[in-house]
Amino acid sequence: MTEKPMYIAESKWLCEFRYKMDPDIIPSSKIRHDEAQFANRKREYSEVLLVSRDFMRKLLQFMEGTPTLVLISDNEGCILEMYGDQMIQESVQALGINEGVLFIEEEIGTNSISFALRTKEPVKLIGSDHYHTYLHTSACMTVPFFLDNVDEVSGTISIMTTIEYASSFHLGLLSSVVDSIERELKILRQNRRLNLLHQVMADSTQNGIVITNTDGIITDFNRAGERITGINRKTIVGDSIEKIRPIYSYMKQVLDNGKKFQNVEVTFHSIDKGISQICLLDAMPISDESQNVIGAYGQFKDITDRIELEKQVLAAEKLSAVGKLGAGLAHEIRNPLTSVIGFFQLLQTEQDQEKTNKHHRVIMNELERIKQLLNQFVSMAKPSEQNKRECDLEELVSEIIYLMKNQASAQGIRIDFESRLKKNTVVTIDESQIKQILINLLQNAMEAIGNDGEIRVTLSEELRLNNSFVQLQVDDSGEGLTEQEVSSIFAPFYSSKKDGLGLGLSICKQLIELHQGSITVASVKGEGTSFTLLLPRFSERNKGLSLGE
Secondary structure, three states, X not given: OOOOOHHHHHHHXXXXXXXOOOOOOOOOOOOEOOHHHHHXXXXXXXXXHHHHHHHHHHHHHHOOOOOOEEEEEEOOOEEEEEEEOHHHHHXXXXXXXXXXXXXXXXXXXXXXXXXXXXXXOOEEEEHHHOOXXXXXXXXXXXXEEXXXXXXXXXXEEEEEEEHHHOOHHHHHHHHHHHHHHHHHHHHHHHHHHHHHHHXXXXXXXXOEEEEEEOOOEEEEEOHHHXXXXXXXXXXXXXXXXXXXXXXXXXXHHHHHHOOOEEEEEEEEEEOOOOEEEEEEEEEEEEEOOOOOEEEEEEEEEEOHHHHHHHHHHHHHHHXXXXXXXXXXXXXXXXXXXXXXXXXXXXXXXXXXXXXXXXXXXXXXXXXXXXXXXXXXXXXXXXXXOOOXXXXXXXXXXXXXXXXXXXXXXXXXXXXXXXXXXXXXXXXXXXXXXXXXXXXXXXXXXXXXXXXXXXXEEEEEEEEEOOEEXXXXXXXXXXXXXXXXXXXXXXXXXXXXXXXXXXXXXXXXXXXXXXXXXXXXXXXXXXXXXXXXXXXXXXXXXXXXXXXXX
16 A cells, blocks of 8 residues: 655644644635736736646546546646536535635645645645545645746646546646646747747848748748838738739749749839839748748848949949040050141142152051041940840850851961850850950951961850859960960950050950950960850849759
C-alpha cells in the first residue's frame, strides 16, 4: 500500500485542532475576490484560460463516461474557471465554491489545490484523504503549472470525479496535459516576443516590407512600405497583394512558381502627393521546414534620391565631357584651319594657275578633314536613338565578316570566325550600333596588320555574378600596342595611327555602354591585340535579374 504524504495528516490535524472544524459539517468558503478584482485576474490569465480550455475539453472527451469537473486557479488559489460534469459542479457549489472563491485550507479544509501551490508538485486526494466526510466520495487531482519562473507556481489545474471512477492514471494523464499546456503557452509567448522583435526591426528599416500568405493576402506591411506606397497599412493588411499594383506581378510569380527576384526596378505613383517613388524590389517565397511555400516576402528600397543624384552626376559628367571634347576638337581643328588660312593667304598673291589649283586641293582636303572631325564629334556627343530588338548575334557577326572579307583578302589577311554559342542564342541589341562597333574593330585590326596576317573573331557565353553575357572577342596578329597606348586607347582624339582622328574607339566604348556592356583591350607590343566585348543577354535595366531561372 502506498504511504500517504505527511502533509495530508498534518492538514487534518490543523483542521481539527487549530481551525476547529467539524468533519461532518459542510465547509463554506467566505473569502473571495470582488467583481473588479476577479475581472482583472481573469484578464491577466486570459491566455492561460484560452489554451487550457482547448486542451482540457479534449481531455474531457477522452474521459467520456467518467463524470469529471475541471477547475483552474491562479497562484493564490482563486478559482478562475470551472466546467465539466453538472452534478459534481452542483455538489462543489453547495460548499460555496464558485468562480472567484479562494481555496484556502483555513476555510475549506484539506484540499489538493492548497497542497499543489505549497508543494509545487502534483497532488491527489482520494476519499478519506479529505478531512470533511462530505468529500469522502470524491477524488481530486491537482497539477501546478509554471510559466515565466520555474521556481514560482503560476496557478493550478484540477480535475474532480467520484471515488468509484478514480484511477491512479488520472494524475499522470493530467500532468501530461498540463505539460502540453505549459509548452503551448511558452511557444505563444516566445512567438509574441519574436513578433514584437520582427515588428521593431520591420518598422526601424527604411525599406518597405510586405508579407503575404499563399493566397496572396497581405499579413504584414511595415511603416516604410506605407510611406513609400502611400497605402494605409491598417487597410491593406488582410487585403490582396493585387492592391499594390507595381509589385503584384512579381509577388504572384513568387507564389505561383516559387521564383525569386532581385533588384527589379518598380515605380510607385502617389496621386495624392503627385510624386513617384522609384524602388528596387527583392521578392522570394517563404517556406516551411518541409520546403513547402507558405507565403511570399517582398522588400522594396527607395532609390529615388539616388536616381536623381545619378542624373545630376551624369549631367555634370556630360558637361565635363563636352568641355573636354570641345577642347580636343578645337585643338584638332586648329591645325587644318591654320593650313587653310595659310593657303588662302598664298592664293591672294599666287599667279601660277597650277600652284593655285594645288592650293585649292589642299584647302578642300583640310576642310574635308574638319568636316569629318565635326561629324564624329556630333556622333559622339549625341549618339543616334537606339532601336533595340532581339537579334541572332552569330548571324549578324557572320554577315559583317562576309562584308569585310574582300577587303581583308586584298591585303592578304584571313578572318576566322568561331561561335561557341548555343543554337538560336539571341541578345537584345541595336543591330546598326553593334555593326558599327565590329566594323570599326575589324578595320582597325586590318590597319594594324597591314599585309599578310590573321584576325580571329570568337563568340562565346560568359556567366558573371549570376548574370549571363555574350562575349565577342576580336584578336589580330598586328604590331600590338604599348602600355601607354593601351591605357589611352579609348580617350577621345587619341590615335596610335598617323592620320587617325582618335574618335572611333571612343564612340565604340560609348555605344557598348549604352547596351549596359563593356569593352576591354589587351595587347603586347609585337604580338598583336585583343578586344573583348561583353553584352548582357538581358540588357534592359527594368527587367531586373530573375534568380529563379
